[in-house]
Amino acid sequence: MPAAPEMPWLPAQLNALLAQQGHALLLEGPSGLGQFALAMGWAKALLCEAHALGTPLAPACGVCESCHAVQVHTHPDLLVLLPEAMQLDLGWSSADTDSASEAKRKPSQEIRVEAMRKMITFCQRTDARGRGKVVVVYPAESMNTVTANALLKTLEEPPGNSRFVLATEASHRLLPTIRSRCHSWKMAWPADAEIHAWLSAGHSTAEQVQGAMQASGGRPQNAWELLQSGFEPQAWSQLPRQLLQGQAGLLAAASPSQTIAVLQQLCHDVMAMVVGAVPRYFSQDSLKPLVAHLGAQTGETITQQLQQGGQSPRQRTLERLAQWSVDLQQAQRTSEHPFAPELMLTALLDQASQALQAKR
Template identity: 30%
Template sequence: MEPRPLAPWQQQRLDAALAAWRAGRLGHAQLLCGPEAIGKRAVAEALTARLLCEAAPALPACGECRSCRLLAAGSHPDFRLVTFEVNENTDKLRRELVVEQVRALSGSMQMTAQRGGAQVVLIDPADALNTAAANALLKTLEEPAPNRFLLLLSAEPQRLPATIRSRCQRLEFALPPRAEALAWLEAGGHAPARAAEALEAAAGHPGLADAWLRGGGLALREATLKEWAAVARGIASPLTTAQHWFAEPETAPLRLRFVADATLALARAAAGAPAPLGLTPPGDLDKLARWFDSLNRLRQQLAAPLRHELALAGLLAEWRALMATTETRR
């Protein structure tokens, strides 16, 4: 399948980087930062293709030269991708980037480019570099070489050591204006009403809205929030609901994210905004804020192998008690 053309907000970031490159101002280390799923990787890949392409710099990447074909085939000798790898000891995907990966990189980067052009390294996600790996990368960052580029991608750049951040030029991605996001979703084949609903649910993030529309996330949100409201109204049991939400553990983080977003919307409803699912905001907003904090603590612990459904059942019981004064049994 052909990759989708870049969205307008992605193309703008690419054009900015390319303008800097053509003017000889593109720093050797670029930090592409912005929300998850906003298109940093697509822009980094398009930038890589242009940096490696053998066509004249004024032209876009041609897609036909030897470099372009090698890159598309995943075998360009002057391109390195550093991302999560399988740990040979456990057969599981590592959750961090380790120092061996950066050392392998520095070794190949000290050689001259095999095809005589640029060398490009893409590190995704850069905030997953562990301390040893970040220190090793720092050495490479401190020794810029002409025509060698490091592209660091991060949704949480504040987690990167300041020593690394300070050596990078930033390419910032922000959420696009609503109309632009909607037009892009509709061009991607989504019906206008659903696109608007998903964009609203994703707080204006078109990449997430698209992923939810394609992957059933929006339907999961509707089902989850209905059950959350049913617990508040005393119709559904906290324990059964918690067990149901963890029946497919991989969807649980998304369910709890939707609930957290809806809790915020409920707090805003106390100030006159529309309430989610017709719920009445509780009189005690401090209690709601504390419940929101507990929910977020649970979300942060989801990666740990604990009995989360029991913790969630306890939380949902608190939620029911919190809402009992405002929601009557139906």
């Protein structure tokens, strides 16, 4: 996937952050707004050697020795902690996970204890280039309890010249004590026009950009990834009708975790439509056949309703959809290690048919 162009909504946020004091930052907000890029921008600015020591901080120059070292991932005073599974995606794969026994293991989704050990050692030694040291943790919610507590101790008694930037897409999953030790920064949601202009730089058509924006719930980085993976707006809008007819549509080519994510979006939107709210990921038009179908299922007599415990048909539909949502969350937890991906897809589609009372 080609690297995305610089996100134009980040520089103003970086300037605001650099004007603040504090040794620990927490960048919070939903995924896809550029948390990691902003965290790296902050770290790079702190380490940049273009400005004289003691003068106000400015965004990194990009050309000094320090900036170059950050770019090639060899800066001795920068430690970037990522789950293994993300290191490759973000171009930060570390050499020390390449040993034979490690290579066989599936890359971890967590920031593991070894990473914290590295962090503690890193914080205890003196800086090599005289600008202090910076630790980047992303996504901060991927620390397990042990690593989070190790970090907490370091945040409570920060070694003299270490600073921290934690970026998270789920701050509610962080230890409250970690949140309270950090200066919080809520990621700004860029204007639609700004996102459109940024996404269009990837040579997608206006229709594709519009469709990807909707399918990603308006989160720019997620929309960018969709476009890079060949997103087709038509296939997306056909999916609800296809599922109703017992077809897999674009899910036939998706991984289990992608399938679950799409079905969760669909479940959310169908529930929204059933209670009369506006859907977020699919257009109202594309959902209409599904919602009409669910409505048609509810033409029961009062006697039948009473036999069902007095619940209204709509209530039962909502309960079925809510149960589907719970089932999808459970499936998500096992989707990283499915025993047989094809079987999982079939099971997920069966589940969807049942929730939507579709053909199978």
